[in-house]
Structures are given as C-alpha cells and as structure tokens.
Amino acid sequence: MKRVSPLIIPVFLPHLGCQKRCIFCNQKMMAQAVPSPAHVRSFVEASCYQFPSGQARKKQVAFYGGSFTAIPEEDQRSYLKEIEPFLSSGKIDSIRISTRPDALEEEVLSLLKEYGVKTVEVGAQSMIDEVLFLSQRGHSAEETISATTRLKHWGFEVGIHLMIGLPGDSLDRFLKTLDQVIDLKPHFLRIHPTLVLKRAPLEALWREGNYTPLTLEEAIQWLKRGLLNLEGTSIPVARIGLQPAEELEVFYLAGPYHPSLHQLVDSEIYFDMGRHFLETYPDESEPRFFCHPKDVSTVRGQKNGNIQRLKEYLGVKAIFVQQRDDVPQGALLLQTATQEVLIQKSDIRYDKN
Numbered sequence: 001m002k003r004v005s006p007l008i009i010p011v012f013l014p015h016l017g018c019q020k021r022c023i024f025c026n027q028k029m030m031a032q033a034v035p036s037p038a039h040v041r042s043f044v045e046a047s048c049y050q051f052p053s054g055q056a057r058k059k060q061v062a063f064y065g066g067s068f069t070a071i072p073e074e075d076q077r078s079y080l081k082e083i084e085p086f087l088s089s090g091k092i093d094s095i096r097i098s099t100r101p102d103a104l105e106e107e108v109l110s111l112l113k114e115y116g117v118k119t120v121e122v123g124a125q126s127m128i129d130e131v132l133f134l135s136q137r138g139h140s141a142e143e144t145i146s147a148t149t150r151l152k153h154w155g156f157e158v159g160i161h162l163m164i165g166l167p168g169d170s171l172d173r174f175l176k177t178l179d180q181v182i183d184l185k186p187h188f189l190r191i192h193p194t195l196v197l198k199r200a201p202l203e204a205l206w207r208e209g210n211y212t213p214l215t216l217e218e219a220i221q222w223l224k225r226g227l228l229n230l231e232g233t234s235i236p237v238a239r240i241g242l243q244p245a246e247e248l249e250v251f252y253l254a255g256p257y258h259p260s261l262h263q264l265v266d267s268e269i270y271f272d273m274g275r276h277f278l279e280t281y282p283d284e285s286e287p288r289f290f291c292h293p294k295d296v297s298t299v300r301g302q303k304n305g306n307i308q309r310l311k312e313y314l315g316v317k318a319i320f321v322q323q324r325d326d327v328p329q330g331a332l333l334l335q336t337a338t339q340e341v342l343i344q345k346s347d348i349r350y351d352k353n
C-alpha cells in the first residue's frame with residue numbers, strides 16, 4: 001500500500017542542540033533565529049488555519065534544523081508542551097523531530113512518547129566510521145544501529161537521512177552504507193548529495209582544493225545504484241536532494257544540486273532499462289515503448305534526452321514512447337513485431353564495480 005505522507009508544519013530550530021558543526025552544515029541559511037516555544041505555538045496556530053477544511057491527510061508538526069533530543073530536557077518539554085493543545089483538539093495528529101543518533105537514549109524516547117512524537121528522523125549520513133569522522137559528525141555507525149533498534153522497539157516511525165559524496169565517501173562505501181541501513185528496516189529514507197555551502201566548514205576545505213564534490217553525473221550514477229538496491233525492500237525514499245529554496249540558491253557554492261534530482265535519477269534508470277531492452281532485441285529498427293501515463297516524461301527524460309541518447313547509442317532512426325494504463329508504474333514495455341516484453345527496475349543488474 002502506498003504510504004501517504006502527512007501534511008507537515010515545519011518548525012526550524014537552526015543548530016539547536018548541536019555541540020559542534022558538521023562539516024557540510026549551514027542550517028543558519030534556513031532561518032535567522034531560533035523561535036521561542038511561544039512563537040512556535042503562534043506559528044502552528046496560524047498554519048492550522050491555512051489547511052483547507054475537510055483535509056483528510058494527517059497533519060504533523062515537525063521540528064527540523066537541529067538536534068532536538070540533544071537540547072536540555074526542560075527545553076524539549078517547553079517546545080513539546082506548546083503542541084499539546086493542538087493534539088488534544090485534533091488540529092494536529094502528531095509530532096516529528098529530527099536528531100542525531102547519539103542523542104536517542106531510553107529516557108529521551110520515553111519523553112518523546114509522553115508528548116505524542118510519532119516520527120523520528122535520524123541523521124545517519126553514512127555507516128562508514130571514517131566518513132563520519134572526516135565529516136565531523138561526532139558519532140559512529142554503531143550508534144545509528146543501536147538508536148534505530150531502540151526507536152523501533154519503542155514503536156516510533158523511523159526515517160534515516162543519508163548523504164552521498166561526503167569527505168572519504170565512495171560509491172562502494174555508499175552501497176555498503178545502504179546495505180546496512182536496509183538491514184535496519186527504517187520506515188523511510190532521505191538521501192542528499194553533499195553540497196558546498198557558504199560558511200559551512202566544508203567551504204574552506206573546498207577552497208583549499210582538499211575536497212572535491214561529486215559532479216551531477218556522478219551523483220546520478222550513485223543514486224541510481226542506490227535506488228535499484230532499494231527495489232523490492234519496500235523502504236520508500238521520501239526525498240532525494242535538498243528542497244529548492246531561495247536561501248539554497250544564495251548559499252550554494254558547488255556540488256551536485258538540481259531541483260529535480262530524483263526525476264533525473266529515475267530517468268537514468270529508464271535509460272538503462274531501454275538500453276537493456278534494445279541490446280536484447282537488436283533487430284528493432286524503430287522500437288515502440290509503453291509506460292504508465294505518470295511515467296511518460298521521466299521515461300523520455302528532460303528535453304527528450306533519453307530518446308536522443310538511446311537513438312545515438314543504438315543507431316536507430318526513431319524511438320516511440322507512449323502511455324498505456326495497463327503498464328505498471330516503474331515498468332517499461334517493449335512491443336516487437338511478434339511479442340510484448342515487460343521489464344521492471346528490479347530486472348536491471350550492474351557489475352559490482
């Protein structure tokens with residue numbers, strides 16, 4: 001069953017609870033000041049009025065931008081208490097927080113339960129200790145494993161954040177990270193490419209020539225491999241890449257940023273599916289593909305890029321892509337003179353390297 005994401009009321013607490021700065025981070029670009037608990041209450045109140053009446057989707061207040069459970073206990077209570085009236089009146093269904101894996105001990109989880117927190121997003125970023133060390137995360141992969149296990153034991157919905165292209169990272173390390181995270185069975189994932197942002201510690205390293213971000217093409221290739229490894233796991237990827245925002249445009253210096261990164265990755269997967277087909281059926285001089293109506297633009301690629309590349313790669317004059325309701329989303333169907341052949345993403349395999 002498709003996971004219906006809740007409507008989120010985002011409350012940003014930039015760097016609140018962070019003892020030090022992770023190398024890639026500049027949360028300050030998202031907001032100027034940390035809002036007080038009273039300010040959070042008025043913000044949530046105002047946000048509730050903006051939801052259309054009769055809205056069936058669940059509503060969640062989300063504390064983002066810092067390490068919520070690393071702030072002093074009384075401050076956590078102060079923020080959470082402000083949400084209580086909204087939970088009791090039914091205006092809000094639950095709370096979500098984001099935090100670090102090393103700030104999720106049993107007593108913290110008990111407090112979160114007490115105040116109606118449902119979802120905890122854990123910034124794991126990598127499961128390779130050297131990458132975590134070089135990124136100045138200050139926690140280990142083992143702490144992500146134990147925190148996720150505890151959270152699931154307590155019945156929280158768990159989201160895990162990963163990053164690609166951190167200092168010391170490689171495709172192989174990313175795929176190993178993903179394998180370990182899949183074993184933890186989180187409820188969803190977010191995967192972000194590392195960007196160099198103004199005033200983040202990484203900026204100096206990059207300016208000195210001691211850090212090279214992934215190119216957009218490399219990021220697409222890594223993410224493509226990652227998404228295909230996730231096929232069949234039923235772990236959804238809630239987001240790939242940072243949300244486009246004015247602040248991001250201002251603070252961005254280098255790295256694989258694209259507002260539609262997820263779609264680029266999906267398009268790349270379709271390109272590989274098309275290529276696989278046409279290598280298997282080389283006699284098709286004008287291949288005709290069918291896909292689900294929702295997939296047409298992704299199959300074609302931005303500015304019909306996939307069609308152009310496939311034509312060049314295979315030396316064919318024309319390639320047709322048409323929609324058909326009976327083709328499942330995510331699949332591609334090739335119609336030949338004598339048969340129809342369906343391929344799923346999970347049918348695509350890559351060499352280990």
Ligand code: SF4
Pocket residue numbers: 015018020021022025026027065066067100123
């Ligand atoms: S990435 Fe998270 S934990 Fe690290 S400094 Fe930024 S907000 Fe704090």
